[in-house]
Amino acid sequence: MESALDSKATLDRFLADVxxxxxxxxxxxxxxxxxxxxxxxxxxxxxxxxxxxxxxxxWNPLFYRVLKSRITDWYRRTFVRKRFLAWLGRADEEEQExxxxxxxxxxxxxxxxxxxxxxxxxxxxxxxxRLPLRQQQAFLLRAWEGMDVAQAAFAMGCSExxxxxxxxxxxHTLRGLLEDQRS
Amino acid sequence: xxxxxxxxxxxxxxxxxxxxxxxxxxNQTCQCLQNIRIGALRATEERRSGFFVPLxxxxxxxxxxxxxxAVALFFWLSTSxxxxxxxxxxxxxxxxxxxxxxxxxxxxxxxxxxxxENGPRRGNRSNV
Numbered sequence: 001m002e003s004a005l006d007s008k009a010t011l012d013r014f015l016a017d018v019x020x021x022x023x024x025x026x027x028x029x030x031x032x033x034x035x036x037x038x039x040x041x042x043x044x045x046x047x048x049x050x051x052x053x054x055x056x057x058x059w060n061p062l063f064y065r066v067l068k069s070r071i072t073d074w075y076r077r078t079f080v081r082k083r084f085l086a087w088l089g090r091a092d093e094e095e096q097e098x099x100x101x102x103x104x105x106x107x108x109x110x111x112x113x114x115x116x117x118x119x120x121x122x123x124x125x126x127x128x129x130r131l132p133l134r135q136q137q138a139f140l141l142r143a144w145e146g147m148d149v150a151q152a153a154f155a156m157g158c159s160e161x162x163x164x165x166x167x168x169x170x171x172h173t174l175r176g177l178l179e180d181q182r183s
Numbered sequence: 184x185x186x187x188x189x190x191x192x193x194x195x196x197x198x199x200x201x202x203x204x205x206x207x208x209x210n211q212t213c214q215c216l217q218n219i220r221i222g223a224l225r226a227t228e229e230r231r232s233g234f235f236v237p238l239x240x241x242x243x244x245x246x247x248x249x250x251x252x253a254v255a256l257f258f259w260l261s262t263s264x265x266x267x268x269x270x271x272x273x274x275x276x277x278x279x280x281x282x283x284x285x286x287x288x289x290x291x292x293x294x295x296x297x298x299x300e301n302g303p304r305r306g307n308r309s310n311v
Contacts, residue, residue, distance in 0.1 A: 012224055019216045020205040037215050044223040052227050121200045143194050144201050175193055 011052055014059050015044060022067055025140050028128050029071045030078075039074055043067040064145065064155040068137055075133055127177040131170055134158075138166035139174070 019040065026036035026043075043066045051062045128136055134156070141152040142163070152167075153160045208216075286293075 008224060008227070011227070012220065015220045015223065016217075019220055020208055020213075023208070023212065023216055024201065024205055033212065037212070037219070040216065041219045041222075044219055045226060048223045048227045117200070117203065120196075121203055124197055124200050125204065140201075144198055171190065171194070174197070175190075 007052075010056055011048065011059075014056065014063075015048075018060070018063055019044070021145065022063070025067065025137070026071060028125070028136060028140065029133060030074060031129060035074065039067070039070050043070045046070070060145075061147065061151045061155045064141060064147075065157065068156055071137070072133070123178060124174070127174050130177065131173060134162075135166045135170035135173065138163050139170035142167050143171075 022040050022043065023036050026039040027033060030036050030039065043063065047059075047063050047066045050066070051059065054062065128139065131139065137156055138152060141147045141155055142149070147155065149160045149163050153163045156163065
């Protein structure tokens with residue numbers, strides 16, 4: 001009984017640790033808050049159903065593997081839906097990004113620093129959204145989540161060479177996009 | 184600053200900005216994420232407490248049953264040719280001959296009768 005409670009607490013801590021980054025990753029891919037929340041929900045439920053009994057040290061790549069799978073499914077569904085709506089001439093009905101994220105943080109003591117930093121963040125996020133899905137995921141898993149090449153390859157379900165290629169291209173593209181914006 | 188240092192600097196900055204984005208999530212989204220997490224953990228508890236037959240075991244059981252049925256059907260069909268009336272060449276001869284089938288059915292009796300008839304003669308000769 002005690003071990004069940006321990007494992008539940010460990011699982012809770014793990015999910016609390018990854019949920020926000022998972023949400024941001026899903027939002028980079030979907031560009032929409034509600035869709036991102038749905039993706040995180042699907043990923044969390046599927047993860048606990050399938051992998052909660054696995055050792056906690058394996059959870060991180062497994063969770064991102066599930067999330068990546070959900071995002072890829074969503075991407076395919078959306079692609080078909082967009083094609084269908086475009087065929088019907090109703091492509092504009094797709095939801096647009098909400099502006100809540102861009103509101104200034106009132107807790108920040110220096111508004112000018114905040115604005116500069118927010119501009120940089122917005123520019124980076126826009127650049128990440130413009131990346132192809134595979135490059136986007138490889139970049140986020142490697143640069144943000146801190147996974148090594150093997151873990152990222154497992155999470156994305158592809159070869160290590162493929163991860164290196166996607167990551168390298170993503171870094172190159174992002175630097176190019178951000179330098180263009182600065183100039 | 185060489186190219187490697189520039190890339191390292193860029194990645195550190197990117198990571199910093201991305202972490203910034205996570206920390207500045209609005210309360211509504213944070214609450215939604217928390218609810219999702221609680222729901223997922225509750226689903227784990229329900230799964231542990233309730234009687235649960237994993238789908239894969241149902242699939243394995245179904246596959247095993249189908250395999251057994253296929254094997255049984257195969258053996259049943261493969262034994263059928265053994266029940267055919269014609270097994271050997273001599274049987275084929277019997278089937279195609281003009282003799283009445285009663286003759287072949289009583290063949291053992293005729294053999295015994297012949298033995299009985301020939302036996303005492305042989306015995307008489309030996310006595311002679």
